[in-house]
Amino acid sequence: MAAARKRGVIARLIALLFKLVFGFVLLSVAMVLVYRFVPPPTTITMLTDSNGATRDWTPLDRIDRDMVSAAIAAEDGKFCTHNGFDTEAIEQAMRRNMEGGRIRGGSTISQQTAKNVFLWQNGGFFRKGLEAWFTVLIEGIWGKRRIMEVYLNVAETGIGTYGVEAGSQRYFGKSAGSLSRDEAARMAAALPLPKKRSVKNPSGFVRRYGNNIARRIRIVQRDGLDSCARP
Incomplete structure (x- = not known):
């Protein structure tokens, strides 16, 4: 019994x-x-941000192409060709992390979008597993152009500021559709650490990094590396 x-x-x-x-x-x-059709109303990151969350959803065709190219140049050069995961970047990040020092990631724009929209910022293997699942889903259901559109609208671009439209208005007093190449590059340079990297008055590192991204924007556009997400 x-x-x-x-x-x-x-x-x-x-x-x-x-x-x-x-x-x-x-x-x-x-x-x-x-x-796939409706803008995400909010995210866990926005809801838990003690500084509030200023955002202004903007369709991709109203965001300057240089901003799209800058994101690819800074964050994910293989965005248009991978299936959501850059295995080479992941392997390189794992090797660097095993050597010690600051922990580095190998996340693609697709993975970052999955995390930003559906999950939370911190976490270990469990959250990474969920992130992989949502990455597979958005790659299959949304496609690259929608992924880029959502990414540029939910990514943190400053203290209490989300999306490139809100960031552009905050830093440059104009819409994301009117950004210059240098302005787009500076915003992209701050994306990994938007609370610590100044866009309006960049430090020496951010200024140099932004200049490097501006040069890479030309390569991205010349080689069609942004072709899957052009507005």
């Missing part, structure tokens, strides 16, 4: 786990489908 009860408990736990996994899959697919 005890063994039968134990088997019954295990069976119920397995059934519950299956229901939870199945429910999560359905919910996640439904959310990705909705956000």
